[in-house]
Amino acid sequence: NLAQVTGSIQKTLGLLHQLNLNVxxxxxxxxxxxxxxxxxxxxxxxxxxKLADGCNIQVPMEVVNLIDDGKNPDEFTRDVLNSCIAKNQITKGKTDAFKRA
Structure with a gap:
């Protein structure tokens, strides 16, 4: 079903391009x-x-806001990953400290 939605999006983009040329x-x-x-x-x-109603995809509002601001949504993914890595390092440091104590 997701492939059909993707195809429909591509067809819509093609139609918009054709409309732009016509206008x-x-x-x-x-x-x-x-x-x-x-x-x-x-x-x-x-x-x-109709196709989208059959897809259950949830997009975080932060990603939608980034797109609205004209930014790359990959930045959100990178920031979330960096945040997780930093929290993981803090937790690892605490567990290592408890092991030594």
Whole structure:
């Protein structure tokens, strides 16, 4: 199901690119293709929504906020990993101290 959602996202991105081309070079003769692409986009977004309902993926709000701020979500992953490593080293230091005492 996730592969179908990914395919739908890629198709939507392609449709958006085509729409961008249509809008940037718009003329009255290109109105019908533009409307057809808009309808295709709406249909694909509907398909994507239906497919997404079957996926149970939870994204932390921190990641969504980073994306909204225009930052790379990999930074969140790196920061969480570094935090875990630091806490692990502190805990290891405490256990080593107790072993010596």
């Amino acid at each position: 940037s070079s718009f003329s009255s003769a290109s109105q019908l293709p533009l409307l057809q692409r808009l309808n295709a986009l709406v249909a694909e977004l509907d398909t994507m929504q």
